[in-house]
Amino acid sequence: MLQLGIMAIMLALTINSTTSHVATVHQEYIPDKSKMASIIIDDFGNNMKGTQEIIAMPYPLTVAVMPFLPTSKSDAEAAHLAGKEVIIHMPMEPVSGNKSWLGPGVILTSLSDDEIRKRVDAAVAEIPHAIGINNHMGSKATGDPRVMRIVLEQCKKHRLFFVDSHTNYHSIACKTAVEVGVPCIENELFLDDTHTVSHVMKQIGVIHQRLQTRKYCVAIGHVGSSGRTTAEALKNKLPDLANYVQLIPISQLISLKHDGLTE
Numbered sequence: 219m220l221q222l223g224i225m226a227i228m229l230a231l232t233i234n235s236t237t238s239h240v241a242t243v244h245q246e247y248i249p250d251k252s253k254m255a256s257i258i259i260d261d262f263g264n265n266m267k268g269t270q271e272i273i274a275m276p277y278p279l280t281v282a283v284m285p286f287l288p289t290s291k292s293d294a295e296a297a298h299l300a301g302k303e304v305i306i307h308m309p310m311e312p313v314s315g316n317k318s319w320l321g322p323g324v325i326l327t328s329l330s331d332d333e334i335r336k337r338v339d340a341a342v343a344e345i346p347h348a349i350g351i352n353n354h355m356g357s358k359a360t361g362d363p364r365v366m367r368i369v370l371e372q373c374k375k376h377r378l379f380f381v382d383s384h385t386n387y388h389s390i391a392c393k394t395a396v397e398v399g400v401p402c403i404e405n406e407l408f409l410d411d412t413h414t415v416s417h418v419m420k421q422i423g424v425i426h427q428r429l430q431t432r433k434y435c436v437a438i439g440h441v442g443s444s445g446r447t448t449a450e451a452l453k454n455k456l457p458d459l460a461n462y463v464q465l466i467p468i469s470q471l472i473s474l475k476h477d478g479l480t481e
Contacts, residue, residue, distance in 0.1 A: 356383065
């Protein structure tokens with residue numbers, strides 16, 4: 219009887235220990251639904267390095283496609299087919315920088331009102347499945363009240379939201395968007411401003427750090443010269459981030475912000 223009693227106690231301790239361990243592990247990996255991150259990947263449209271890897275990832279990344287380039291349409295179609303949100307990565311005039319990076323159809327501050335409208339409309343017609351716009355470069359254009367009002371009026375016409383890539387700390391994009399009545403959100407972090415896997419992974423860690431004290435974070439990465447580096451870092455680090463916060467499409471985050479649910 220004593221031996222049976224000891225065995226029963228040991229079995230109970232084993233079950234309790236196992237149950238406690240399982241409960242602890244389960245709790246640790248439940249994402250906090252009040253913490254949300256959206257990641258946009260820029261510069262699709264020219265058969266860039268990392269294109270296939272990013273599109274194939276099982277996460278709700280947003281694909282920003284530059285218009286009027288050789289694979290603009292096919293990249294947008296592939297991203298949509300893979301369940302990714304598509305937005306237009308609209309070339310806009312910078313204060314400085316390599317003008318060869320701008321691509322065709324750029325929004326310049328010297329353009330007439332009508333020409334700006336035509337260029338935005340043409341980009342919308344060019345990119346299938348687009349539900350929003352963000353700026354490619356654009357540090358000068360996003361600080362120009364006339365230009366941004368026209369761009370955002372066209373967004374409203376086509377029922378598109380706007381993501382300010384925030385290449386200009388004095389951007390008036392989202393301020394103007396409020397006046398025009400267009401949903402808008404700002405990028406907060408570039409993932410691959412240094413082209414190493416370790417740096418991109420560190421920046422993904424920064425997303426997690428920022429979400430300790432706030433409810434959402436928007437970050438931008440790129441395909442292109444560093445595209446495979448960015449893709450490798452995302453592959454390595456996103457599973458960990460997704461254990462603790464919600465990775466959601468940018469449209470969902472903008473909708474929640476617009477409804478005041480991220481305050």
